[in-house]
Amino acid sequence: MLNLFTEEHSNKTPIPLSDVSDEQVINELKALKEELIPKHLVLGHHYQSNEVIQFADETGDSLALAKKAANVDKPFITFCGVHFMAETADMLTGDDQQVILPDLNAGCSMADMANNEQVEKAWKFFADSTSKKITPITYINCTAELKAFVGSNGGAICTSSNAKKIIEWAFKQGQKLLFFPDQHLGRNTCFDMGVPLDEMVVYNPNMLNGGLTPEQVDKAKVILWYGYCSVHQGFTKAQVDQLKTDRPDVQVIVHPECSFDVVQASHDNGSTSYIIDKIQAAPAGSKFAVGTEINLVNRLADRYKDKEIFSLSPYQCLCTTMYRVRPRWLLASLLAIKEEKPINVIKVSKEIREPSLIALERMLSIS
Numbered sequence: 001m002l003n004l005f006t007e008e009h010s011n012k013t014p015i016p017l018s019d020v021s022d023e024q025v026i027n028e029l030k031a032l033k034e035e036l037i038p039k040h041l042v043l044g045h046h047y048q049s050n051e052v053i054q055f056a057d058e059t060g061d062s063l064a065l066a067k068k069a070a071n072v073d074k075p076f077i078t079f080c081g082v083h084f085m086a087e088t089a090d091m092l093t094g095d096d097q098q099v100i101l102p103d104l105n106a107g108c109s110m111a112d113m114a115n116n117e118q119v120e121k122a123w124k125f126f127a128d129s130t131s132k133k134i135t136p137i138t139y140i141n142c143t144a145e146l147k148a149f150v151g152s153n154g155g156a157i158c159t160s161s162n163a164k165k166i167i168e169w170a171f172k173q174g175q176k177l178l179f180f181p182d183q184h185l186g187r188n189t190c191f192d193m194g195v196p197l198d199e200m201v202v203y204n205p206n207m208l209n210g211g212l213t214p215e216q217v218d219k220a221k222v223i224l225w226y227g228y229c230s231v232h233q234g235f236t237k238a239q240v241d242q243l244k245t246d247r248p249d250v251q252v253i254v255h256p257e258c259s260f261d262v263v264q265a266s267h268d269n270g271s272t273s274y275i276i277d278k279i280q281a282a283p284a285g286s287k288f289a290v291g292t293e294i295n296l297v298n299r300l301a302d303r304y305k306d307k308e309i310f311s312l313s314p315y316q317c318l319c320t321t322m323y324r325v326r327p328r329w330l331l332a333s334l335l336a337i338k339e340e341k342p343i344n345v346i347k348v349s350k351e352i353r354e355p356s357l358i359a360l361e362r363m364l365s366i367s
């Protein structure tokens with residue numbers, strides 16, 4: 001077994017395993033993972049690479065992994081995903097448990113598009129613009145601070161799997177909805193539920209008053225935040241149209257983080273879990289062009305060799321921040337756990353955790 005743990009690396013930086021070959025990293029991981037079974041569990045998001053996902057005890061999308069984290073009874077949980085997911089897991093686990101993110105730089109470009117200061121500023125502008133009640137809903141892809149904001153203001157969290165149910169709930173709470181940070185999931189879901197496009201406005205935090213007038217805020221049923229996923233926004237309507245022309249035998253299925261035009265042009269759309277279930281249930285010989293992260297698309301193609309499965313885009317639609325979690329950083333995390341000196345532990349403060357949990361538990365009870 002490698003002994004690379006030193007005090008010098010005991011805090012936030014992954015242990016530099018630069019002299020160790022990739023093959024050695026994988027072999028060490030296999031052995032160490034076995035050894036740590038009594039006290040350690042690995043959660044892996046579907047967008048992780050195969051090299052990492054092979055070590056996951058549980059795989060899933062954001063909602064599934066949040067639910068799994070809440071039921072783990074081991075002291076150490078390594079979360080192979082991005083920062084907001086590890087924060088969510090920390091909030092749902094006990095004080096005696098530690099959630100570890102193998103690389104602290106594994107963030108989410110969408111989550112970075114809304115911060116607390118911006119949302120507080122927008123909220124005040126909305127309060128000054130309308131007397132109607134606004135219910136805030138945040139996509140789970142955001143910082144713990146924003147989850148706390150939502151919990152403190154009568155709102156809830158959603159994922160792409162349960163967005164419709166949460167929005168239905170929100171419309172029963174008040175006349176208006178603020179949905180952040182992903183404009184596309186908000187727009188696609190609300191439109192699907194019968195809200196016309198002209199009753200939705202977009203608040204851009206980089207513009208004065210979000211680029212909106214008080215009258216627009218007062219009139220709108222849904223206020224969307226100007227945020228998006230750089231991976232899913234990469235798919236285009238032109239790609240869908242071209243594929244439908246060239247390959248009429250292929251079904252196009254996309255994630256609702258794709259733009260409205262792409263979702264409308266496609267045959268079907270749904271969350272990561274929905275896409276997986278749909279492909280799994282399809283008969284042999286089915287053909288799918290899939291608009292979501294490439295690691296998942298390639299994994300589905302490998303798993304269902306009796307079906308034709310490929311990416312909607314000819315370009316690499318890789319979530320580069322997810323990809324920061326590499327096997328050697330996972331090994332560094334496990335070596336540190338073995339020494340009982342965990343690195344890259346994600347801890348949400350009590351002040352943020354309590355209101356966030358209100359919003360999270362609301363989501364879990366509704367979905």
Ligand code: SF4
Nearest residue numbers: 108109110229231319
């Ligand atoms: S795929 Fe998009 S939304 Fe998901 S973690 Fe990556 S950047 Fe964030």
